[in-house]
Amino acid sequence: MEKKTDVMSIRVNEKIKEKISKEADSKNMTVNTLVNQIITNHVEEGTVFQDLDFTSVRKQLLKKLFNSMPKEEVTKMAGTMCKEFFKDTTMYLYGKYDLESTVRTLESWFNSSNIPFKEIKSEDSIKMVIRHRLGSNWAMYFETMIKAVLEELEVKTDSYVKTIDSFSFRAYY
Known part of the structure; x- marks a missing residue:
């Protein structure tokens, strides 16, 4: 079953857009795919790990x-x-x-x-x-x-x- 998607338009700083484009190119994917991954990871995992007392350590x-x-x-x-x-x-x-x-x-x-x-x-x-x-x-x-x-x-x-x-x-x- 195909997942339903919707269009979302956002504004970003020009330098951020350039960095995202370069990262997408380096990963051989579209900017849309990369931004979707970033948003999905944040929504599904990023805030949850804060709830679970995870912390960043070098x-x-x-x-x-x-x-x-x-x-x-x-x-x-x-x-x-x-x-x-x-x-x-x-x-x-x-x-x-x-x-x-x-x-x-x-x-x-x-x-x-x-x-x-x-x-x-x-x-x-x-x-x-x-x-x-x-x-x-x-x-x-x-x-x-x-x-x-x-x-x-x-x-x-x-x-x-x-x-x-x-x-x-x-x-x-």
């Missing part, structure tokens, strides 16, 4: 903080408090807690945090590749948290690969 600081923590503390935090926070966030954003809403929450989290990721979908699974560049402790944190979340959902997973700068896994529908 990656260098986050990496330093995570790498200064003992590994045992990172895994304990990820498997308990962070797993529950992720579940609460998913429920708040999508009103349900399943694989689809979990993947959508990850997408929202990574988009709002400027963490590049890629999804590779097949008929029976989804593979996520996350290029976080936050160090080995953050990769361990994320692995522990996502394994706990998916285990609770009774979702079959495999293909966990972790490096200092990236993490990937496959989850089956």
